[in-house]
Amino acid sequence: AQSVTQLDSQVPVFEEAPVELRCNYSSSVSVYLFWYVQYPNQGLQLLLKYLSGSTLVKGINGFEAEFNKSQTSFHLRKPSVHISDTAEYFCAVTRSGGSYIPTFGRGTSLIVHP
Amino acid sequence: DAMVIQNPRYQVTQFGKPVTLSCSQTLNHNVMYWYQQKSSQAPKLLFHYYDKDFNNEADTPDNFQSRRPNTSFCFLDIRSPGLGDAAMYLCATSRSGQRAEAFFGQGTRLTVV
Numbered sequence: 001a002q003s004v005t006q007l008d009s010q011v012p013v014f015e016e017a018p019v020e021l022r023c024n025y026s027s028s029v030s031v032y033l034f035w036y037v038q039y040p041n042q043g044l045q046l047l048l049k050y051l052s053g054s055t056l057v058k059g060i061n062g063f064e065a066e067f068n069k070s071q072t073s074f075h076l077r078k079p080s081v082h083i084s085d086t087a088e089y090f091c092a093v094t095r096s097g098g099s100y101i102p103t104f105g106r107g108t109s110l111i112v113h114p
Numbered sequence: 115d116a117m118v119i120q121n122p123r124y125q126v127t128q129f130g131k132p133v134t135l136s137c138s139q140t141l142n143h144n145v146m147y148w149y150q151q152k153s154s155q156a157p158k159l160l161f162h163y164y165d166k167d168f169n170n171e172a173d174t175p176d177n178f179q180s181r182r183p184n185t186s187f188c189f190l191d192i193r194s195p196g197l198g199d200a201a202m203y204l205c206a207t208s209r210s211g212q213r214a215e216a217f218f219g220q221g222t223r224l225t226v227v
Contacts, residue, residue: 009154032214043120043204043218044157051214090156094216100208101147102216104156 002027002093006105014113015083021076021108023091030096033074035065038088038107047089050074051096061085086112117141120205120219127195127226135190135222137205143217146188148180149204151221157204163188164210192224200226 005024013019025031032051036044048059055067065076074091088109092102118139127133139146147162161170163182177199179191192199205219 034215036218041123041202041221041223043118043220044206044216045218046215049215094214096214097211100210100214100216101145101159101162101206103159106156107154109154 002029002031002095002103004091004093004103004105006091006108008108009106010109010111012111012113013081016080018079019077019081019085019110021089021091021110023074023076023105025072025074025091025093027093027095031093032096032100033065033067034092034094034102035059035063035074035076036090036092036102036104037061038090040087044090047076081110081112083112083114085110118205118207118217118219120203120222122222123220124223125225127192127224129197129226130194133192133195133224135192135203135205135224137188137190137219138186139207139217140186141207141209141217142185143207143209144185145208145210146182147206148188148190149206151202151204153201160190195224195226197226200224 034049035047050067058064088107090107091105094100121136148160149157151157160174181189202221204221206216208216
């Protein structure tokens, strides 16, 4: 089985500042890694994913994440945030192969202040 | 556009009154699944269909049932909703062997009164 840990439940930041949302995972098998964003009363939207290859992946809305196998981490970063980035962010893993059903972390609430 | 559609977006039901949430998809994905998400918590997998095979999570209450009459549709039935079942219910799909990505609907917000 796999699990995901998002250590920060809430991250406040000022507009135009950089941000990093942390994610660590554990698994006994190879996994794929994902970040999803959820706006209030909405479903989940995929930001980016790591399947293989380059460990630095770029996603939508200027976000990027870096896969670090030795540290079992997949932290999400953005160099300059906007008010509109205020949302809940979920890190997720799936097994490589099979049905690809994600297991989620508890989420990090990003709050961007003007 | 191909997508996952959940109806209704908001559902109010009475305590103990059966309720059904629906999900449809135009992606032709063979895997469909339901999550329950309570406030400020991670989505919790309730069950999934892999093609026609139903897979229930061990801790999903018997109060929750599901039907998948065809590839495109999947229903979540709550037989006797309690106050603790108030949550956002998310439907998602994926296709085994391809893209490794789950596609989510907009969710149904269930309120139990």
